[in-house]
Amino acid sequence: MSSLDSALIAIERACGSGSVIRDPSLLESYSHDDSEALPCMPEAVVRATSTADVSAVMKAAYAHEVPVTPRGGGTGRVGGAVPVPGGIVLAFEKMNAVEGIDKGELTTRVQPGVITGELKRVTEEENLYYPPDPNSLDSCAIGGNLAANAGGPRAFKYGVTREYVMGMDVVLADGTILKLGRETKKGVTGYDLTSLMVGSEGTLGIVTEATLRLIPKPEATVTALACFSSLDEVAPVVSSLMAQGQLPACIELLDEEAIRIVRPEAGLTIPNETKAILLIELDGEEARLEGELERMGNILFDLDALEVLVAQHSGERERLWASRRELSYSLKRQAANKLSEDVVVPRTKMADLLGYCAELGDRHSLLIPTYGHAGDGNLHVNFLWNDPDEKARVDLAIEALFRRVIELRGTLSGEHGIGILKAPYLPMEQSPALIALQEKIKDVFDPKHILNPGKIFPADAKRFHGAC
Amino acid sequence: MSSLDSALIAIERACGSGSVIRDPSLLESYSHDDSEALPCMPEAVVRATSTADVSAVMKAAYAHEVPVTPRGGGTGRVGGAVPVPGGIVLAFEKMNAVEGIDKGELTTRVQPGVITGELKRVTEEENLYYPPDPNSLDSCAIGGNLAANAGGPRAFKYGVTREYVMGMDVVLADGTILKLGRETKKGVTGYDLTSLMVGSEGTLGIVTEATLRLIPKPEATVTALACFSSLDEVAPVVSSLMAQGQLPACIELLDEEAIRIVRPEAGLTIPNETKAILLIELDGEEARLEGELERMGNILFDLDALEVLVAQHSGERERLWASRRELSYSLKRQAANKLSEDVVVPRTKMADLLGYCAELGDRHSLLIPTYGHAGDGNLHVNFLWNDPDEKARVDLAIEALFRRVIELRGTLSGEHGIGILKAPYLPMEQSPALIALQEKIKDVFDPKHILNPGKIFPADAKRFHGAC
Numbered sequence: 001m002s003s004l005d006s007a008l009i010a011i012e013r014a015c016g017s018g019s020v021i022r023d024p025s026l027l028e029s030y031s032h033d034d035s036e037a038l039p040c041m042p043e044a045v046v047r048a049t050s051t052a053d054v055s056a057v058m059k060a061a062y063a064h065e066v067p068v069t070p071r072g073g074g075t076g077r078v079g080g081a082v083p084v085p086g087g088i089v090l091a092f093e094k095m096n097a098v099e100g101i102d103k104g105e106l107t108t109r110v111q112p113g114v115i116t117g118e119l120k121r122v123t124e125e126e127n128l129y130y131p132p133d134p135n136s137l138d139s140c141a142i143g144g145n146l147a148a149n150a151g152g153p154r155a156f157k158y159g160v161t162r163e164y165v166m167g168m169d170v171v172l173a174d175g176t177i178l179k180l181g182r183e184t185k186k187g188v189t190g191y192d193l194t195s196l197m198v199g200s201e202g203t204l205g206i207v208t209e210a211t212l213r214l215i216p217k218p219e220a221t222v223t224a225l226a227c228f229s230s231l232d233e234v235a236p237v238v239s240s241l242m243a244q245g246q247l248p249a250c251i252e253l254l255d256e257e258a259i260r261i262v263r264p265e266a267g268l269t270i271p272n273e274t275k276a277i278l279l280i281e282l283d284g285e286e287a288r289l290e291g292e293l294e295r296m297g298n299i300l301f302d303l304d305a306l307e308v309l310v311a312q313h314s315g316e317r318e319r320l321w322a323s324r325r326e327l328s329y330s331l332k333r334q335a336a337n338k339l340s341e342d343v344v345v346p347r348t349k350m351a352d353l354l355g356y357c358a359e360l361g362d363r364h365s366l367l368i369p370t371y372g373h374a375g376d377g378n379l380h381v382n383f384l385w386n387d388p389d390e391k392a393r394v395d396l397a398i399e400a401l402f403r404r405v406i407e408l409r410g411t412l413s414g415e416h417g418i419g420i421l422k423a424p425y426l427p428m429e430q431s432p433a434l435i436a437l438q439e440k441i442k443d444v445f446d447p448k449h450i451l452n453p454g455k456i457f458p459a460d461a462k463r464f465h466g467a468c
Numbered sequence: 469m470s471s472l473d474s475a476l477i478a479i480e481r482a483c484g485s486g487s488v489i490r491d492p493s494l495l496e497s498y499s500h501d502d503s504e505a506l507p508c509m510p511e512a513v514v515r516a517t518s519t520a521d522v523s524a525v526m527k528a529a530y531a532h533e534v535p536v537t538p539r540g541g542g543t544g545r546v547g548g549a550v551p552v553p554g555g556i557v558l559a560f561e562k563m564n565a566v567e568g569i570d571k572g573e574l575t576t577r578v579q580p581g582v583i584t585g586e587l588k589r590v591t592e593e594e595n596l597y598y599p600p601d602p603n604s605l606d607s608c609a610i611g612g613n614l615a616a617n618a619g620g621p622r623a624f625k626y627g628v629t630r631e632y633v634m635g636m637d638v639v640l641a642d643g644t645i646l647k648l649g650r651e652t653k654k655g656v657t658g659y660d661l662t663s664l665m666v667g668s669e670g671t672l673g674i675v676t677e678a679t680l681r682l683i684p685k686p687e688a689t690v691t692a693l694a695c696f697s698s699l700d701e702v703a704p705v706v707s708s709l710m711a712q713g714q715l716p717a718c719i720e721l722l723d724e725e726a727i728r729i730v731r732p733e734a735g736l737t738i739p740n741e742t743k744a745i746l747l748i749e750l751d752g753e754e755a756r757l758e759g760e761l762e763r764m765g766n767i768l769f770d771l772d773a774l775e776v777l778v779a780q781h782s783g784e785r786e787r788l789w790a791s792r793r794e795l796s797y798s799l800k801r802q803a804a805n806k807l808s809e810d811v812v813v814p815r816t817k818m819a820d821l822l823g824y825c826a827e828l829g830d831r832h833s834l835l836i837p838t839y840g841h842a843g844d845g846n847l848h849v850n851f852l853w854n855d856p857d858e859k860a861r862v863d864l865a866i867e868a869l870f871r872r873v874i875e876l877r878g879t880l881s882g883e884h885g886i887g888i889l890k891a892p893y894l895p896m897e898q899s900p901a902l903i904a905l906q907e908k909i910k911d912v913f914d915p916k917h918i919l920n921p922g923k924i925f926p927a928d929a930k931r932f933h934g935a936c
Contacts, residue, residue: 102816103711104707104816105814105815105816106710148656149656149660151654155654159631160654162660162663163627172905176901178899178901178902178905179899179902182878182879183814183878184812184813184844184845184846184877184878184879185812185815185844185846186619186628186812186841186844186845186846186883187812187881187882188616188617188667188881188882188884188886189879189880189886189890189894189897189898190886190894190902190903190906190924191664191667191668191672191906191909192617192630192663192666192668193664193902193905195630195660195663195664196660196661196664198660199659200659200660204659216710216711216713216715219713242574242684243572243684245684245687245753247684285713288756344650344653344654344655345652346573346651346652347572347573348570348572348573376652376653376654377653377654378652378653378654409651409652410650410651410652411652411654411655411657412657413655413656413657414652414654414656415654415656416656418656418657418658422657426657426658429657430657430658431646431647433644433646434646434647434648434658434661437646437661437912437913438658438659438661441659441909441912444905444908444909444911445905456658
């Protein structure tokens with residue numbers, strides 16, 4: 001009997017009959033995520049129902065050296081949930097309970113399979129608020145959000161996932177169950193392994209429960225849309241708003257191509273000469289919001305906005321956001337292939353990077369629509385192509401983009417992670433000594449390299465996924 | 469020649485003549501911090517002037533296996549900066565430059581020897597704000613703040629040190645210089661070693677420069693003092709304020725004993741029957757503050773406040789805060805010995821813990837004055853004694869306190885760290901598997917155990933400092 005079969009028998013015995021799926025027609029949807037990473041069929045999928053299940057899976061996998069790839073909603077953009085040959089997928093769709101909302105402590109306890117949008121909805125029913133809002137919130141899971149340290153538009157005001165994680169239960173590679181972090185807001189007892197786990201893309205341990213911090217729900221929200229005649233005007237606007245003490249919930253950028261897509265669906269009159277839009281949302285006390293909106297409008301007009309439109313009714317806001325959220329998918333429909341690069345530069349370097357993207361498009365004859373979280377300098381630069389022959393040009397342009405991002409003292413990923421697709425570029429940002437140090441930490445947590453192999457580290461990605 | 473002498477010769481050669489201090493009269497002040505931890509004379513003190521110096525010190529120390537204890541302002545409360553026998557102290561008072569404030573990015577670049585209060589002052593001159601405000605801000609250094617993940621009153625609204633650290637240069641045990649983190653607000657490229665380093669008490673690496681995030685300076689501040697007739701009323705007040713969407717900059721608690729000390733200096737008329745005070749600060753836009761203060765005042769009276777006093781002029785505020793900041797030292801003057809335990813419980817368990825402290829005082833015939841950051845459930849529980857014979861009773865009471873804190877799902881330290889003094893209690897909060905995992909991480913960063921030995925881990929504290 002192969003070691004895989006032995007592991008699966010042990011898992012089925014521990015987790016119950018039906019927990020192990022081997023039907024190829026069911027396995028297919030677990031072979032890929034929402035990226036251009038090459039799919040890889042898992043040997044089996046295990047649907048966990050408890051921390052004990054996850055521990056049993058890892059004990060068996062550890063004993064038999066079977067690679068395990070944990071999977072949330074499968075919405076990742078860098079191949080982080082793509083399994084490796086001979087490996088199994090550990091799926092969390094059955095561990096999807098919001099186990100409690102503590103209104104006194106402003107916390108919630110969740111399982112990793114909870115859909116982010118569902119968590120937002122149930123907390124808002126209690127007049128509380130879980131701020132992280134990745135674009136895929138209707139289908140992504142909290143477990144994946146923890147793995148990638150997900151952000152979203154409102155990270156500008158409220159911060160990313162890590163800032164809302166107080167503690168967690170994790171299962172290590174050998175099946176050991178650990179409690180990390182705490183249930184209190186502050187704490188400095190030992191090393192901050194909770195923060196280390198968040199953003200580690202399932203390579204150090206598997207989160208099976210988490211205590212998340214909530215905040216009171218903002219009383220009201222207004223959305224303004226400021227139109228500008230040039231992309232160059234965007235970065236100074238962000239800096240000026242901040243310098244004047246304005247703290248919107250988000251400042252989203254749409255470039256000309258993105259505007260072209262949003263325009264018909266948003267139901268707003270956008271001036272023809274508009275080349276860049278900032279979608280700005282203010283939230284807070286209802287009584288103050290109108291005054292703040294007026295103050296911001298004045299600032300935006302002083303900064304040469306062509307027009308400032310306001311979506312006050314929730315219907316208008318929803319239409320606007322629906323189009324913004326659809327953008328990623330709308331772009332995908334424009335061409336056979338799309339790569340969306342999630343880069344970040346210091347805010348004051350955004351104009352520089354946007355100019356460089358235009359240059360790259362010209363130089364490589366590519367369409368490079370860009371949108372993203374302008375308040376954070378976090379841009380999603382999209383490369384679209386139809387003909388497979390174009391891929392070489394796209395690769396050159398992407399490498400040039402990353403090089404420029406690093407020159408501008410930026411980083412390769414703001415909220416998607418490194419996964420498979422960005423692993424080959426890691427050495428552009430990090431020194432060999434820093435990569436080696438992280439590999440040693442990986443060895444401590446996962447000495448047999450069975451936890452989501454082939455992610456983050458260039459040598460691993462090449463070995464397991466052929467990425468190079 | 470001893471290996472210590474060989475190391476010191478190599479260090480003096482690399483760092484320049486005069487960099488190594490061996491005069492016993494000068495060494496004494498580096499033998500202790502601001503805690504009851506037993507002093508230990510270092511063999512030498514090295515005053516670093518650059519990252520290159522620190523790297524040279526660590527290379528020599530690594531080669532000759534000489535223990536190195538980094539030291540900021542020496543204001544620690546758990547012995548974290550106390551050297552070990554045969555070891556040297558690496559002092560940062562000469563690396564005290566604020567190297568730049570970037571008003572566009574809202575960041576600053578600092579050396580570890582910068583005094584926290586000085587950083588706050590120079591950023592405020594630029595109309596920016598570095599929120600962490602540990603009590604010792606006039607003498608503690610940023611390096612120490614990073615080591616302990618320092619908090620302070622305003623952590624309630626603004627969060628602790630970790631939330632303001634974007635990236636850092638660190639020197640590892642073998643002298644390797646690494647850049648960790650980033651200069652952008654977001655980023656998920658590789659493991660979050662920046663967060664791991666913050667709060668690691670100098671046991672994993674030595675920070676030689678850090679990029680810190682700043683925020684716009686709040687336009688104005690008002691301080692209110694709410695008097696209550698019982699400690700039991702405090703915790704519900706905090707919960708009610710939060711449930712009603714109030715977000716003060718801080719909610720500080722003073723118990724009866726603390727009030728007795730503050731009363732003569734604060735220049736405010738506090739009702740005689742006052743048994744607990746909440747010192748609440750609101751900050752933000754000047755135009756809105758008066759309205760907010762009124763709203764909060766109404767809530768406080770609804771919650772049975774005996775009196776709500778307002779310190780609107782900066783002179784009054786300063787007097788109030790000066791007394792609050794002096795509290796720790798004032799308490800020290802009340803008895804020959806003081807231990808201040810920095811514990812945290814979930815906010816809704818605060819009344820329970822405060823009641824238990826009163827019980828402990830009765831049971832062990834001890835005076836246990838308590839104050840702290842009520843908004844975060846972070847209390848500083850003080851044990852005072854004069855007669856050395858009393859120490860055994862104090863130890864029993866402290867152990868009982870910690871046991872209760874853990875029962876209430878709290879943590880042993882909110883902002884001071886574990887150091888030497890709390891190391892023996894670590895197993896009360898953390899499982900053997902979790903402690904072992906952290907020890908393995910320590911081994912990766914510091915295989916020869918020369919970086920601030922004897923801190924955090926119980927076995928190490930016992931071996932190097934005799935703590936048990």
